[in-house]
Amino acid sequence: MMNEGCAAARRLYHEFGLRGPQDFSVEELINARNIFYSEKPLAHADGRIVPRGSRVMIILNSDIPYAGRRRFTQAHELGHFELRHYLKGTPEDTALTLDYYQHGNQEYEANQFATELLMPGDLFREFVKDKPFSPDLLRTAADYFQTSITSVTFRYLEQGPHPLYLFYSRNGNLLYFKQSPGYWLKVKDLTRLSVPTDSVAMEYYRDGTIYSREESAQEIVKSTWFETQGWDDRHLFYEFAIVTKAYDTVLSVVWSP
Ligand SMILES: [Zn+2]
Numbered sequence: 624m625m626n627e628g629c630a631a632a633r634r635l636y637h638e639f640g641l642r643g644p645q646d647f648s649v650e651e652l653i654n655a656r657n658i659f660y661s662e663k664p665l666a667h668a669d670g671r672i673v674p675r676g677s678r679v680m681i682i683l684n685s686d687i688p689y690a691g692r693r694r695f696t697q698a699h700e701l702g703h704f705e706l707r708h709y710l711k712g713t714p715e716d717t718a719l720t721l722d723y724y725q726h727g728n729q730e731y732e733a734n735q736f737a738t739e740l741l742m743p744g745d746l747f748r749e750f751v752k753d754k755p756f757s758p759d760l761l762r763t764a765a766d767y768f769q770t771s772i773t774s775v776t777f778r779y780l781e782q783g784p785h786p787l788y789l790f791y792s793r794n795g796n797l798l799y800f801k802q803s804p805g806y807w808l809k810v811k812d813l814t815r816l817s818v819p820t821d822s823v824a825m826e827y828y829r830d831g832t833i834y835s836r837e838e839s840a841q842e843i844v845k846s847t848w849f850e851t852q853g854w855d856d857r858h859l860f861y862e863f864a865i866v867t868k869a870y871d872t873v874l875s876v877v878w879s880p
Pocket of ligand 1: 730
């Protein structure tokens with residue numbers, strides 16, 4: 624079933640006669656909606672939407688270093704507008720609300736809106752089909768769809784052919800995990816605990832290690848993140864750690880070859 628956010632993005636495509644995400648800048652859509660738009664440094668948020676008299680203003684944190692993350696944040700804030708969330712308060716968006724798919728219904732919907740607007744399901748499935756999974760595939764898709772690698776990763780989790788687990792941690796503690804539909808492994812009991820000592824995420828928290836592009840798929844073993852039964856402890860898995868230094872978060876992408 625199509626969720627509200629996704630349906631609102633489809634409506635926008637229809638209303639403006641858009642064919643694909645290369646047809647527009649999100650700022651153009653924001654202007655078309657008669658929304659004030661500004662950019663300035665925000666201490667603890669990537670973006671925010673606030674009432675301004677009879678109109679609405681979207682503010683983007685001008686310090687966001689990546690074009691893809693800027694575009695995803697703009698689309699997320701536009702989603703709050705399209706879904707009329709601003710009438711119920713003033714969402715303030717941090718790395719957590721932008722990445723965390725189950726952080727309240729409004730955030731989920733705004734993320735689904737941004738996801739469908741920037742990476743329409745049919746175009747995304749076509750793009751990743753028949754391509755082997757790798758960190759470079761995620762980077763290539765992020766470039767192609769002009770969005771953040773984090774948002775591409777969540778999109779791939781839902782719609783890509785290769786099964787994945789995602790582990791999201793902050794300051795060394797695991798906040799949540801999520802897996803591809805129909806994929807199930809028993810995850811160690813880690814929620815709200817430190818990430819595993821032998822994980823790539825922990826290498827970052829402990830030593831500040833960030834691997835180069837060529838080395839970003841690091842070999843780990845199944846027992847790093849999952850419960851095992853002895854015979855499968857050393858089964859090969861890979862972990863790609865997507866680090867956001869400003870928020871001290873790591874999104875660990877874990878897969879079996
Ligand atoms: Zn939000």
